[in-house]
Amino acid sequence: MGLAQYAIVPVQDEWGVLHDGDVKSRYATKEAAFELAVAAASLALREGHEVHVSAPGREPGETALGS
16 A cells, blocks of 8 residues: 655645645644544555654744644
8 A cells, every 4th residue: 555644734824734745725723734634644544554644843932723
C-alpha cells in the first residue's frame, strides 16, 4: 500500500489540510482541521496505508486553537 500524508497548513486567516498536493477545505481553527485530518487518516490506515499527520506548533501570541 501507499503513503497517505496529511499536513495542517495556514490558509490566509484559516486552516486547511494539505493532502495529495491540494487543500480542499478551510477551517476556522487548527483543531478543526486536525480533527478532519485524523478522521481521513483513520480511513487510510484501515485500508492498509502508512499514515503521516503533521501540524505546526503554536506561534508566540497564538491561542491553543490556532486563532
